[in-house]
Amino acid sequence: MDYKDKIEQMLINDEIGTLSELKYYQSYSSDKPGDYHFVESDNVFTRKARLLQAIRRWQTGAECGSFIKGGIRYYHPNLAEDGEKSGCNFLHHEIFEYAKNRIKNKKKYETIESNRLFNNFLSSQPMAFNLFYPLMKIVKSDEGKRRLANVVSRLVDKYNILNIEKITEVGIEFIPDYYECCLNDKTAMDAFFRYVTYNGKKGIIAIETKYTDTLGKNQASDPSLAINAIQRDGISQIFTMEGKENIVSGRIELSQVYRNFLLTETVRLYEKLDESISIVVSPQENKSNKKDEEQLSDILDKKYKYKFQVFSLEAFVDAIIEEFPDEEIFKKFRHRYLDFRTAEWLLGHA
Numbered sequence: 001m002d003y004k005d006k007i008e009q010m011l012i013n014d015e016i017g018t019l020s021e022l023k024y025y026q027s028y029s030s031d032k033p034g035d036y037h038f039v040e041s042d043n044v045f046t047r048k049a050r051l052l053q054a055i056r057r058w059q060t061g062a063e064c065g066s067f068i069k070g071g072i073r074y075y076h077p078n079l080a081e082d083g084e085k086s087g088c089n090f091l092h093h094e095i096f097e098y099a100k101n102r103i104k105n106k107k108k109y110e111t112i113e114s115n116r117l118f119n120n121f122l123s124s125q126p127m128a129f130n131l132f133y134p135l136m137k138i139v140k141s142d143e144g145k146r147r148l149a150n151v152v153s154r155l156v157d158k159y160n161i162l163n164i165e166k167i168t169e170v171g172i173e174f175i176p177d178y179y180e181c182c183l184n185d186k187t188a189m190d191a192f193f194r195y196v197t198y199n200g201k202k203g204i205i206a207i208e209t210k211y212t213d214t215l216g217k218n219q220a221s222d223p224s225l226a227i228n229a230i231q232r233d234g235i236s237q238i239f240t241m242e243g244k245e246n247i248v249s250g251r252i253e254l255s256q257v258y259r260n261f262l263l264t265e266t267v268r269l270y271e272k273l274d275e276s277i278s279i280v281v282s283p284q285e286n287k288s289n290k291k292d293e294e295q296l297s298d299i300l301d302k303k304y305k306y307k308f309q310v311f312s313l314e315a316f317v318d319a320i321i322e323e324f325p326d327e328e329i330f331k332k333f334r335h336r337y338l339d340f341r342t343a344e345w346l347l348g349h350a
Helices: 003-017 044-060 093-104 114-119 124-138 142-156 223-230 241-249 256-270 290-298 302-307 313-323 328-338 341-348
Strands: 027-029 032-037 064-069 072-080 164-174 189-197 202-209 275-282 308-312
Touching: 003 341, 044 072, 044 341, 072 114, 093 114, 093 124, 114 124, 124 142, 124 164, 124 189, 124 202, 124 328, 142 164, 142 189, 142 275, 142 308, 142 313, 189 256, 202 256, 223 241, 223 256, 256 275, 256 290, 275 302, 275 313, 290 308, 302 308, 308 313, 313 328
Parallel strands: 202 275, 275 308
Antiparallel strands: 027 032, 027 072, 064 072, 164 189, 189 202
């Protein structure tokens, strides 16, 4: 263990030393106030992640949040109270201010939800704000545009298909105002990178971020529009013949992973972009979406398989930290969401 690792372990030991009993990070309800428990529906990873975010919420000093269902108040420790006032769910006050501005100026078709954004420590929505808002600031400079392009190229362009020169824009929670020309539902990009290549071409990379979430199985509000999208010139050739037949016949349902991909492709066509890629980023232990991800990859024509890629959140964040080692916000992000040692210690000593 080198010096840096020793210092990090000392900090973790100090953090562990401040922990309370496990029950203070568990759920309970008003009808059974002494019955502390894990959420029954949580899988092994979600249980650990919920516990970590309960610890993170407790470390901010925010009171435990709750909701009422059937006349009973349920307390979940990953929920905060009054986060819209304190900003406890964000890693920096500027991210909090940006989140408040997005809620204040929310468009009627946008799906940003205030309580989830400000008070749910486990939600992937505030997680996306915490990760991508600092990148929005980085690309304000030309150097930042080029350095972020280095990160993205190392991740998604290993075979130099795209030749990205600059990331020109970073966006969060994006539903295009022309969404009726896409899938005509509220499918959104959690984040995106717009880029230019060395030969002047333009493209977009859509990013779906998941923490413990499972990509939804619900169909589009009008599946025929998504099916029509698959049959459009410029999209049809991306899929294998068998894949298209299985979608059109209903043997493959257009779950969220497909709709995210099709949104990206329809945006490319509408904006007359040269290229588009869809990526999913989630913790390496979150395997809940693997079946849909593999199925989508399987029905893409071999020539276009690069258009859909999956990365671990750990690899994604580590690549950013490697390029921007002096930006402490990304190390804070890794600690907030991906350093499970305190949760694992608590589970092991319960």
